[in-house]
Amino acid sequence: MNLRWQLSVLLVLILCLAFPVNAHVPVSADGNYDINTALPVEKPTKSYVIYGDLHEAGEVAWYQMHMTPGDRLVLSLMTPGFNASIPDMIVMSPRAALSIDDLQKQVSVPQGYSAEIIRGSPPHKAEYEPFSPAAVFDVASYSKEITAPGVWYLAVVSPANETRYSIATGYEEEFTPSEWVLVPINVVSTHIWEGQSIITILTPFLAVVILGFVVISRREKRKGSPCTYSCRLATIAGLCYIGGAAITLVQLVRATAVTGLSSSIALTLIFAIIPMALGIWALRMGRTSSISSIQNRSFLVLIGIMGFIFWAGLIIGPVIAIGAALIPERLPFHHPAN
Numbered sequence: 001m002n003l004r005w006q007l008s009v010l011l012v013l014i015l016c017l018a019f020p021v022n023a024h025v026p027v028s029a030d031g032n033y034d035i036n037t038a039l040p041v042e043k044p045t046k047s048y049v050i051y052g053d054l055h056e057a058g059e060v061a062w063y064q065m066h067m068t069p070g071d072r073l074v075l076s077l078m079t080p081g082f083n084a085s086i087p088d089m090i091v092m093s094p095r096a097a098l099s100i101d102d103l104q105k106q107v108s109v110p111q112g113y114s115a116e117i118i119r120g121s122p123p124h125k126a127e128y129e130p131f132s133p134a135a136v137f138d139v140a141s142y143s144k145e146i147t148a149p150g151v152w153y154l155a156v157v158s159p160a161n162e163t164r165y166s167i168a169t170g171y172e173e174e175f176t177p178s179e180w181v182l183v184p185i186n187v188v189s190t191h192i193w194e195g196q197s198i199i200t201i202l203t204p205f206l207a208v209v210i211l212g213f214v215v216i217s218r219r220e221k222r223k224g225s226p227c228t229y230s231c232r233l234a235t236i237a238g239l240c241y242i243g244g245a246a247i248t249l250v251q252l253v254r255a256t257a258v259t260g261l262s263s264s265i266a267l268t269l270i271f272a273i274i275p276m277a278l279g280i281w282a283l284r285m286g287r288t289s290s291i292s293s294i295q296n297r298s299f300l301v302l303i304g305i306m307g308f309i310f311w312a313g314l315i316i317g318p319v320i321a322i323g324a325a326l327i328p329e330r331l332p333f334h335h336p337a338n
Helices: 003-017 177-181 183-194 198-223 229-259 265-286 294-309 316-326
Strands: 025-028 048-054 060-067 072-079 088-093 114-118 127-129 134-145 150-157 163-169 226-228 332-334
Touching (some): 088 134, 114 134, 150 163, 163 183, 177 183, 177 294, 183 198
Parallel strands (some): 025 048
Antiparallel strands (some): 048 163, 072 134, 226 332
16 A cells, blocks of 8 residues: 555544544433433433433433532433424422422422423424434423532423433533444434334445455455455455445435535534545555555554544444454465466
């Protein structure tokens, strides 16, 4: 591979790392249908997006948040589509109870708490979410400076059966390393929550990996050139990276078909183009006769690390790229010429 091309790619990656990132940590909720099993929101000021389901009319999903003075409680309630069932939010704060007769029909407010109900309303438009990517349908929002510290509760309730909802919390954008690395898997779960099947979501990935591997294998067979395990793994990693980018681009098209074009599409394209460039780099390395040099192995490790950073290859791609850099070179595949 041309050294100038390698350095150019590396420079682009370093510059992109400086791009400001604003995203929510995806979380799934289940089993929190009673105040005693309320899902704790670990850090309510941190940006989370929680995905949940209400299966029966009147069923309540509970969340608890420990708030301190100076915090701000920020909540957004969303649904997966224009025609989706619309739930309500009920926010409960630890202070003298107000009149809550209207709420008693829906939820049981803990003693010593006051409650506010925020009614959901049908969305008139959808916003583009660049990281999933997806169309976001906001139906209710809430923001309040905390003057009554302690444990706050949030209840989500719907008058309809089978209500899918999501809640965005907080305003501080931060990820732990494990949260960042696992985003591609959580995003797949998000698309399933939206109503897509796992086969629909993964078809672009599987098509690129399977068809790409067949085409490359046949080409190697015709040439009769040997291919080591490292080269083969680098090839598979590259295909995984390009397949992951294909998923992102397909979801971008699906989302913008609903939301229309948005300037934030540029951010989605960064998380598609960079994995694609890394995948092409890995494929070019897979075509070499040997990856035994320190330089080539270092480049594969770099491809793997950058894959984790830019959510490439559904996690398995970066793992395979690093594996290609670490395994022995002496075990060749060989396709005899026809």
